[in-house]
Amino acid sequence: MAQVPPGQIVTERFPILTYGEEPRIPKEAWRFELFGLVEAPFTLTYADLLALPQVELTRDFHCVTRWSRLDVVWRGVRVRDLLERAQPRPEAVAALAYCYGGYTTNLLLEDLLREDVLLAHTLFGKPLPPERGGPVRLLVPHLYAWKSAKWVRGIELLDRLELGFWEKLGYHWRGDPWREERFQEGPVPAASLRFRSKKT
Template sequence: MFGAFFKPKNPRVPPGQILTEKFPVLTYGPVPDLKPEEVRLELTGLVEESRVLGWSDLMALPQTEQVADFHCVTRWSRLDVRWGGVRVLDLMPLVRLSPEVQHVLVYCYGGYTTNLPLEDFLRPENLLAHTLFDRPLPREHGGPLRLVVPHLYAWKSAKWVRGFRFLAQEELGFWEQNGYHRRGDPWKEERFSEAG
């Protein structure tokens, strides 16, 4: 009887989220004006040898297209977002990590940072994206290069990525220092820090 009035909840939408067909732009700070040829991706920290990759280095790596759902902590979700870029797992053979590495600090042009446990960073669906819906990634969405971590809230999918610092101990990023959860699992509604 009530089925005619209520649509069943989409099982792909985490609790507390609302679906949108739009792709809202939320950014802290100014949008960097960065050309692809200016991109430098640094791999530093507890590594055998630090590396700096340019745009041509990234384009020479295997390229992947994937479709993933995208969940923002501000309670909107966009399903079936099509990204193109380099899988994090295809980047990792270029650097040898120290055995004590457990965490990654992602840092960006413009000064933004976010943190990830190594196990969350090394998932096969994580991507260094340079295209969005088959077009070059727009600046406002993190172009020329952003990280996409689909299984966590979108603030972990850092825009304008400049590097990854591999660490033994967790170092909190910008939003994590300002009240957001350390991990940000949308299915557990890990929006804000445990300390409240």
């Protein structure tokens, strides 16, 4: 059996967990905006996304509720490539992801720059279904699954850590499954992050 983070149980099922109503966004209506502390903000349509260089990868998927699904196959566009196009400003250290339906989650810029972080539109060779976050979701496989925001519609770069939906309710500000960062204990490092650089 493959190694999994502490406290996780491997399942062959792929549970669907959603808070609130499930948005239904037609592909032709979907838009994604990359904005905030960038030199060249832009907006993508679904057709624009499919026209960009595509990546297929296999990654394990770890939920904070203690299940892990191994060898999940995704296809999409590297967020790192989108950030390169947008040209983050030197003071940008963190981000807030926005989703249809009102959900948000925060991330560090250094996490978004990893090579396996995607805007994913395909799951196991098929278009991503609405219940899994389709037409497009964020995939951040090295963090707990709540960071892989479903129905993503935008990413804003910031000079500080601004907490998202679950983080404001007590979930950990980062969510590393290998460190079991499930819930926040102690202060959130917003002040110190403001002075960090992605180059350090």
